[in-house]
Amino acid sequence: MSDDIPVLEVAGLTAGYGRSQVLFGVDLTAPKTGAVALLGRNGAGKSTLLKTLIGELSPMGGIIKFDSVDTRKESTEKRVRRGMGYVPQEQGIFSTLTVQENLTLGAITQTDHIGIDMVLDFFPKLAERLDQQAGTLSGGERKMLAIGRALLSRPSLLLLDEPTEGVWVGVIEEIASRLELLAREISIVIVEQHVELALRIANYAYVMDRGGIALEGPSAQVQRDPELLRYLAP
Numbered sequence: 001m002s003d004d005i006p007v008l009e010v011a012g013l014t015a016g017y018g019r020s021q022v023l024f025g026v027d028l029t030a031p032k033t034g035a036v037a038l039l040g041r042n043g044a045g046k047s048t049l050l051k052t053l054i055g056e057l058s059p060m061g062g063i064i065k066f067d068s069v070d071t072r073k074e075s076t077e078k079r080v081r082r083g084m085g086y087v088p089q090e091q092g093i094f095s096t097l098t099v100q101e102n103l104t105l106g107a108i109t110q111t112d113h114i115g116i117d118m119v120l121d122f123f124p125k126l127a128e129r130l131d132q133q134a135g136t137l138s139g140g141e142r143k144m145l146a147i148g149r150a151l152l153s154r155p156s157l158l159l160l161d162e163p164t165e166g167v168w169v170g171v172i173e174e175i176a177s178r179l180e181l182l183a184r185e186i187s188i189v190i191v192e193q194h195v196e197l198a199l200r201i202a203n204y205a206y207v208m209d210r211g212g213i214a215l216e217g218p219s220a221q222v223q224r225d226p227e228l229l230r231y232l233a234p
């Protein structure tokens with residue numbers, strides 16, 4: 001497939017919870033490699049958008065194309081098999097299981113030692129904590145484990161919902177540098193409250209406001225845009 005076809009194409013996407021509509025016609029694309037940032041104040045609809053993309057929520061209308069295939073009606077499991085990975089804003093790990101058990105469960109097969117070794121190389125801190133219960137990990141280690149689990153399904157597109165939330169500032173940089181490396185290989189859509197960090201990792205940014213895209217452009221351009229602060233202000 002040609003490189004200039006986006007891995008993800010979203011058009012006119014509407015979704016919500018029951019009768020309460022949250023997304024009002026979202027248009028967004030993500031290229032085959034590189035990161036796209038998704039910014040916006042609390043409640044703008046960022047997590048709702050990711051949940052709709054992975055299939056936890058059914059869209060009311062609009063288009064979701066992954067690798068040029070319409071995935072709107074497919075189960076989350078099918079989307080993951082196609083190559084979508086998702087790290088939710090909350091948890092994404094089993095707190096009562098050990099790090100090792102969490103990784104084994106995330107692997108495609110029980111014997112995916114290559115995948116697990118790859119994750120431990122990627123996040124060496126996890127290798128020191130294999131027998132520790134996931135619920136007792138630090139905020140940063142938990143996020144690393146959640147990202148690591150998602151990587152085990154070998155995604156070509158990773159949807160990341162606030163990968164540095166609740167992470168000590170000293171570890172944020174460590175996670176960010178890994179994501180920068182990852183974005184050279186695959187496509188990442190990253191929701192992030194640390195705007196400067198997100199705009200550094202991502203080449204392109206979308207700013208959401210009240211369930212729609214209010215502002216978008218190359219990261220450097222969005223960073224300079226006087227409207228940006230208005231959309232991020234509480």
Ligand SMILES: Nc1ncnc2c1ncn2[C@@H]1O[C@H](COP(=O)(O)OP(=O)(O)OP(=O)(O)O)[C@@H](O)[C@H]1O
Pocket residue numbers: 017020022040041042043044045046047048049089
């Ligand atoms: N399960 C739910 N049921 C009903 N409404 C919900 C549900 N989850 C979220 N909402 C509402 O949808 C809107 C968008 O929420 P969403 O979680 O997508 O925002 P967000 O941009 O991710 O915010 P944050 O930055 O705080 O994570 C909010 O008004 C929220 O109250």
Ligand SMILES: [Mg+2]
Pocket residue numbers: 046047048089161
């Ligand atoms: Mg959210």
